[in-house]
Amino acid sequence: MALRHRIGRKGVLLAAGVVLAVGSLVTYSYRAPARLQAGGGSFLRDGTAGFVVTDIAYALGPDTQDTPACPQGMSLDVSQIFAASPDGQQRPGEDDEAYTKRKEAGGKALSATADGRDYCTNPALAPVDTHARLLLDPRARAEGIDLDGKISRSPADARSGKLDFVGIDGTKGVDNQFWRAVGCNRSYQSRGQSNGFKIEMYSGSWGILIKLDGVDDLRNDDSIKVGLYANADPLQVSPTRNALEYATYAMDADKRFRAETTGRIRDGLLTTDPVDVRFHHVVNGMYLERPLRDARMQATLSPHGVLKGFLAGYSPVEAIYNYQFGFRDAKDAAGKPTLQRAVASANGAARVLGHTCPGMWQSLHRMADGHRDAKSGAFTSISTQYRIEARPAFVVDVLTHSKNDKLVRND
Amino acid sequence: MTSPDPTLPAALRRWSRLRRARFPVLAGGALVLLLALAGAQFMEPSEPEPVGGPPMMRRLTEAQYRAIIADIFGPQVPVTGRFEKAVRVGGMIAIGTGSAGISPFAIEQYDASAQGIAAAVMSPSRRNRYLTCGPSDVRRFDQPCATQFLNQNGRLLFRRALTPAETNKYVGLARRATGQLGNFHRGLELSLYTMLIAPDFLFRIEHAKPGLDGRPGELDAYSRASRIAFFLTGSTPDDALLRAAEQGELDRPGGVERQAERLMATPRYEQAVRSFFADMMQFDRFGDLSKDPAIYPAFNSDLAEDAQEQTLRTVVEHLVTKRGDYRDLFTTRDTFLTRSLGVVYRTPVPQRGEWVPATFAPSAHRAGIQSQVAFLSLHSHPGRTSPTLRGYAVRQIFLCQDVPDPPATVNFTAIEASAHRPNVTARDRIFQHATDASCAGCHKVMDPLGLTLENYDGLGTFRQRENGALIDTSGSLDGTDFDTTDGLANALHDHPETPRCVAERMYKAAVGRDITWNERYYLDWLIGRFAADDYRIPDLMRRIVTSAEFFATTRPVMPGTLVRADARTIAGDRL
Numbered sequence: 004m005a006l007r008h009r010i011g012r013k014g015v016l017l018a019a020g021v022v023l024a025v026g027s028l029v030t031y032s033y034r035a036p037a038r039l040q041a042g043g044g045s046f047l048r049d050g051t052a053g054f055v056v057t058d059i060a061y062a063l064g065p066d067t068q069d070t071p072a073c074p075q076g077m078s079l080d081v082s083q084i085f086a087a088s089p090d091g092q093q094r095p096g097e098d099d100e101a102y103t104k105r106k107e108a109g110g111k112a113l114s115a116t117a118d119g120r121d122y123c124t125n126p127a128l129a130p131v132d133t134h135a136r137l138l139l140d141p142r143a144r145a146e147g148i149d150l151d152g153k154i155s156r157s158p159a160d161a162r163s164g165k166l167d168f169v170g171i172d173g174t175k176g177v178d179n180q181f182w183r184a185v186g187c188n189r190s191y192q193s194r195g196q197s198n199g200f201k202i203e204m205y206s207g208s209w210g211i212l213i214k215l216d217g218v219d220d221l222r223n224d225d226s227i228k229v230g231l232y233a234n235a236d237p238l239q240v241s242p243t244r245n246a247l248e249y250a251t252y253a254m255d256a257d258k259r260f261r262a263e264t265t266g267r268i269r270d271g272l273l274t275t276d277p278v279d280v281r282f283h284h285v286v287n288g289m290y291l292e293r294p295l296r297d298a299r300m301q302a303t304l305s306p307h308g309v310l311k312g313f314l315a316g317y318s319p320v321e322a323i324y325n326y327q328f329g330f331r332d333a334k335d336a337a338g339k340p341t342l343q344r345a346v347a348s349a350n351g352a353a354r355v356l357g358h359t360c361p362g363m364w365q366s367l368h369r370m371a372d373g374h375r376d377a378k379s380g381a382f383t384s385i386s387t388q389y390r391i392e393a394r395p396a397f398v399v400d401v402l403t404h405s406k407n408d409k410l411v412r413n414d
Numbered sequence: 415m416t417s418p419d420p421t422l423p424a425a426l427r428r429w430s431r432l433r434r435a436r437f438p439v440l441a442g443g444a445l446v447l448l449l450a451l452a453g454a455q456f457m458e459p460s461e462p463e464p465v466g467g468p469p470m471m472r473r474l475t476e477a478q479y480r481a482i483i484a485d486i487f488g489p490q491v492p493v494t495g496r497f498e499k500a501v502r503v504g505g506m507i508a509i510g511t512g513s514a515g516i517s518p519f520a521i522e523q524y525d526a527s528a529q530g531i532a533a534a535v536m537s538p539s540r541r542n543r544y545l546t547c548g549p550s551d552v553r554r555f556d557q558p559c560a561t562q563f564l565n566q567n568g569r570l571l572f573r574r575a576l577t578p579a580e581t582n583k584y585v586g587l588a589r590r591a592t593g594q595l596g597n598f599h600r601g602l603e604l605s606l607y608t609m610l611i612a613p614d615f616l617f618r619i620e621h622a623k624p625g626l627d628g629r630p631g632e633l634d635a636y637s638r639a640s641r642i643a644f645f646l647t648g649s650t651p652d653d654a655l656l657r658a659a660e661q662g663e664l665d666r667p668g669g670v671e672r673q674a675e676r677l678m679a680t681p682r683y684e685q686a687v688r689s690f691f692a693d694m695m696q697f698d699r700f701g702d703l704s705k706d707p708a709i710y711p712a713f714n715s716d717l718a719e720d721a722q723e724q725t726l727r728t729v730v731e732h733l734v735t736k737r738g739d740y741r742d743l744f745t746t747r748d749t750f751l752t753r754s755l756g757v758v759y760r761t762p763v764p765q766r767g768e769w770v771p772a773t774f775a776p777s778a779h780r781a782g783i784q785s786q787v788a789f790l791s792l793h794s795h796p797g798r799t800s801p802t803l804r805g806y807a808v809r810q811i812f813l814c815q816d817v818p819d820p821p822a823t824v825n826f827t828a829i830e831a832s833a834h835r836p837n838v839t840a841r842d843r844i845f846q847h848a849t850d851a852s853c854a855g856c857h858k859v860m861d862p863l864g865l866t867l868e869n870y871d872g873l874g875t876f877r878q879r880e881n882g883a884l885i886d887t888s889g890s891l892d893g894t895d896f897d898t899t900d901g902l903a904n905a906l907h908d909h910p911e912t913p914r915c916v917a918e919r920m921y922k923a924a925v926g927r928d929i930t931w932n933e934r935y936y937l938d939w940l941i942g943r944f945a946a947d948d949y950r951i952p953d954l955m956r957r958i959v960t961s962a963e964f965f966a967t968t969r970p971v972m973p974g975t976l977v978r979a980d981a982r983t984i985a986g987d988r989l
Contacts, residue, residue: 037771038748038771038772038773039751039761039763039764039770039771039772039773040772040773040775041749041751041759041761041772041773041775041778041780042760042761042762042774042775042777042778043759043760043761043774043775043777043778043779043780043876044760044777044778236766239753239754239757241707241711241712241714242707242711242713242714243707243708243711245711247711247757248757249757249760250753250756250757251753251756251762251763251764251766253764253766397756397761397762397763399762399764401764401765403765403766404766404767405766405767
């Protein structure tokens with residue numbers, strides 16, 4: 004009794020707690036490792052099918068260069084704009100090397116304000132780029148799907164440039180204003196360089212996962228859950244750099260890169276309801292984000308689990324300018340802003356790819372057709388279509404990490 | 415006898431009465447049981463009289479060489495040389511080491527490795543780990559220090575104490591080199607390098623003591639220590655085992671048992687089990703394995719490594735950790751997976767860069783190590799499966815059955831031409847095997863096994879169709895018919911040759927040679943004990959090590975002589 008008084012009730016509880024804690028530790032230490040239940044079989048298991056995007060590119064249209072679709076020719080870069088000016092003409096006796104240098108310098112002078120503020124970073128400060136060309140031809144065709152359920156083909160639509168395309172496959176009402184904005188740029192032709200952004204996907208910098216849940220019938224199912232996630236793991240590829248099927252990938256832990264919606268399959272065609280999605284994008288060592296508002300997917304699902312079709316929606320204009328042209332919000336691998344690299348990359352890309360930063364910024368705003376701002380009445384997003392192909396994969400929700408994490412963090 | 419306490423509940427009172435009443439009966443029963451157990455001890459068949467075999471001179475395998483260097487000097491000391499392709503005899507490299515020669519290329523590589531190891535050990539950043547002494551002026555030679563260092567490391571490298579003549583030789587070499595190079599550590603480095611290219615290091619040279627009264631001889635204590643260590647740890651004897659050899663413990667009753675228990679309780683024992691099964695399953699051939707990336711895009715060097723590791727982890731977990739029945743290795747669904755393997759098995763593996771314990775569902779059609787990627791991919795062609803190669807491998811590796819080599823004139827053209835033709839399966843392609851008399855004799859024992867394994871493609875992914883056609887997986891093994899991979903797994907599990915084969919291989923690997931004619935009785939006894947021990951591999955290995963046969967030698971020797979395995983016989987003393 005005396006002992007119990009000395010220890011007190013708290014002491015007894017504490018001791019009991021210690022005993023329990025030690026006991027549970029001992030129990031834990033003897034617990035056999037949890038075993039994964041490994042299966043096998045087709046890509047659809049228990050109503051769930053996962054996919055990893057193995058091919059993605061902007062869905063554009065037939066080449067326009069040297070066609071009546073771009074009657075004024077293609078957009079010019081700053082060096083070409085300078086060369087077209089009276090000062091930019093080659094002078095008598097000026098050799099080619101010196102002229103090239105002078106054109107580059109002249110172009111560079113056109114790339115910033117008089118007080119040196121870079122136009123790629125501050126496109127709103129720039130004058131109208133009269134050499135930026137738009138694809139306004141009403142006969143032009145484009146790939147993609149109808150996003151808004153309307154077929155805008157009126158003369159007013161034509162005058163405003165917000166004219167729906169007739170799809171290459173005959174689909175009416177295709178909303179693809181991004182193609183109108185870039186259609187007369189040389190780098191967006193079929194052999195152009197701007198549509199090769201999946202290179203970084205194959206080098207493991209980013210990726211996209213798709214997950215279907217509640218699938219009862221692969222051909223016809225009126226109600227399925229659809230997940231669109233950024234991939235937190237690098238794409239697993241073969242020695243010949245082809246994506247492997249049936250690899251396991253973790254969805255991004257950041258909720259901003261996870262989107263879930265509903266959809267349906269009819270005659271093997273998957274159609275999803277609009278949802279805002281966001282993916283990663285990496286270019287030239289710069290880490291960016293690729294958002295798409297009211298995104299929807301329309302893709303056929305083959306018996307072998309190959310999903311092929313369109314992912315389409317509205318890209319916020321400032322965002323698409325940032326990840327595609329200006330890189331203003333780019334970060335390095337450690338998540339720190341990398342403005343200096345962004346300025347150099349944006350100007351370099353514009354020069355090489357045949358556009359100007361302000362020209363693209365202005366074109367995107369002019370062609371914008373989605374999410375009208377209530378106050379200004381201006382559209383804030385531009386319809387954008389991606390051609391995608393996805394193959395069977397296992398999509399899991401676990402925290403994942405790279406063996407090279409320490410290298411990335413410079414530990 | 416007192417009555418049960420009336421205060422006890424009725425049930426307890428009844429039990430109390432029963433207990434008292436039955437005590438004499440129970441006591442009698444216990445006595446009978448004890449006597450029965452004692453009788454069982456006496457009734458256990460004893461080991462046949464040892465007959466022995468010749469002592470061996472065996473070249474170190476690459477795995478052993480690397481393990482020895484890591485054990486003596488630490489895993490951070492690099493082994494830079496390349497190792498030539500090992501010779502496999504009787505299905506095992508461990509047996510081939512007893513008949514392998516040494517090429518000029520191998521000598522060059524041993525030399526390169528020795529130089530690298532000696533330089534690393536004597537490098538300024540490392541040498542203090544191995545040297546506890548040294549001269550105050552490195553230009554001077556410190557004989558006691560050099561003697562201590564070279565005797566200590568020489569004993570571990572040569573797996574015996576150096577003779578006085580050897581000590582003088584290596585210390586003298588270090589002294590001369592110190593004088594010429596002006597550096598004590600460089601002098602030691604040269605002596606260490608010389609030891610590392612000595613035959614006494616590169617070869618396990620066994621020494622035998624003659625038997626008396628016409629009885630077989632037996633290995634001397636150091637040679638026993640080596641056999642024990644390489645068999646149970648895959649490496650050189652450690653200091654404790656060498657000390658036991660030097661102090662005669664291995665000759666005293668229970669001495670070998672104690673050392674065996676000690677070594678089997680170390681992590682190195684698992685390594686020895688891994689090495690044995692890697693050798694048995696011919697994993698060294700993965701170095702030459704290639705797959706057509708267009709047909710098997712998931713195959714790469716990482717997958718090849720993971721596949722081997724998967725099977726070895728399965729083996730160790732089942733045989734060592736769980737002390738499981740060896741035969742269950744052919745039916746177990748428990749294994750380990752990585753994400754790379756998950757691609758081939760078409761199963762999700764959530765953790766990235768980690769090994770995950772896994773159990774295959776029955777519907778996954780994965781029972782046994784013969785259904786794992788390592789076995790299936792190794793015994794296939796680069797662009798297609800081969801029922802013949804797989805059937806041959808099952809017979810040869812798991813059942814120790816020999817199948818003659820194919821004739822030199824064999825024509826693969828017809829098979830290759832139709833490898834990917836629509837609606838053609840392997841069974842259609844190898845139809846010729848059954849119809850051509852010159853082929854049928856051998857193929858009828860290989861192909862029926864391999865045809866069941868056609869459920870797996872050339873990499874190991876499960877499939878039910880080939881080139882669009884449904885695969886007919888019916889097959890048979892020595893009278894047992896089946897039409898599923900699970901059926902094959904059960905047939906292998908139940909085949910009488912399955913445990914016999916591993917016991918035989920294990921003994922042969924342990925002694926480094928084929929069995930002698932007279933050892934067949936020992937082998938029968940060993941296999942009988944293996945069965946009595948519920949086919950537990952650790953028990954089998956313990957039986958081998960503690961059996962008299964393990965150390966017995968047959969070479970006729972004159973009394974009073976020691977015999978070296980390299981045939982040089984010197985009366986009275988060791989070389």
